[in-house]
Amino acid sequence: MALEPVSLADSPRSMLDFLAVAAAVRAAVGLPDPETRPAGTAAPATAQDPGAGMGTGADSEEHGGGTALSHPGWSDENGSWISLVLPGEGRALIAGWHAEESETEASGTSLDGGTDLIDVAPGWWRRGIDHARARGDVLGFLYGWDGSSWWRAPYDTADGFDPDFFPVSRETVAELVNELAADTLLDDPSSEALDALLAAGVRLDGDTLSAALRTEDGWPEVDTDAGVRTARAFAEHAARLSPAAQNA
Template identity: 40%
Template sequence: MTLVQLDLPDPMAMRGRWAALAAVRAAAGRGEQCRALGALWHYDDGHGSWAELHHLGEGRAVLLGQDRNESQTFYAEASDFFEEPETDLLAGAPGWWEPPVRRAREEQLFLGFVYGYDGSVWKRAVYESEDGFKAFRLPALSSEWTREAVVATARHSRMPEPSQESVDALIAADAALDTAAVSAVVPGGWDAEAGAVAGRLFLAG
């Protein structure tokens, strides 16, 4: 069965952005929302929508998750729970897509999208329903979205917003972060060292 090719950045192009946001969230004491766990990169919005990128070796990766409000693709258990027709998110997919999906199901997470990267292009199964990925706006897809997420995190401190230059430098470090780079972005009193450590964990991916 034919798969649909997607126009998304490759995983390594996302790394610096994902790590920058993870560093700021960790410095703020909210590291559980954005972090690297070995070969798994996690992000959630704190309101039930989430995405994870699994590095599978040989340049392959699987990006999966759900937007709790906009995903209209009901896969496996979600089809039964919501009493909606099932969308087979693995239709026509190679077998290496399946382990991250199995892990999510074992954790009782509903899935709205599953995308596979074969080392050169991203693809998904064929379906017409809205899977929620566009609405989710994963920050790591663009530097602009990452900046917005970083500034939104810092804004909770009621301190002046970090400069665009300091945020861009954090992203450009491509996860090779030090305490000074994080300190230039986060308010005083936040744990910049913890942020740098959290950012560097993305180098293992």
């Protein structure tokens, strides 16, 4: 059997920007990152890298770090999670699990007794399984980007991946920012401010962030520096999305 094409509007590079914005707005309003919660719900931070929850650390499971620090990601309080696993040379994997919708639970390969999420995929897809195991989390879906298109293994089971739930699409992140503003008593962001925020991505600056997260009287305060630092930490991953250099 062959891999099946997946119709997704966004490339890994766009998803990296969306994940950066989702993490930045949480940091700016002082909300804890669910990725730093105890094992069993999401990957914990470590003494070596207290910022591990954002998935922006320099260590990795591939380089002996033993933790899932090297790939940008997101998780929620219920244990749903998603990571953009970046093997390099322009390739990418979407790996994750939806706490309520993934019916491919305890899966990864046919040897695991669940849905085979690799099947005939290239060997580098296994990095997604290794990443989930390094996190200590269940893997529900695994999609691969070959540099031009998204693919997945052939199966009929509902895997739980939903770009309307996970912050890997423009619409979902815009909704997240609006909800966050309402929950923290900030003004509703203007459409122009939201557009600029989403366009900035990993290149987010303080003015763009403060324009989206603001109040007339300056309360509650927004830590734009924390938000910008968080977004910029995702920038280091962009290089791994560059295609491999061709020999002359």
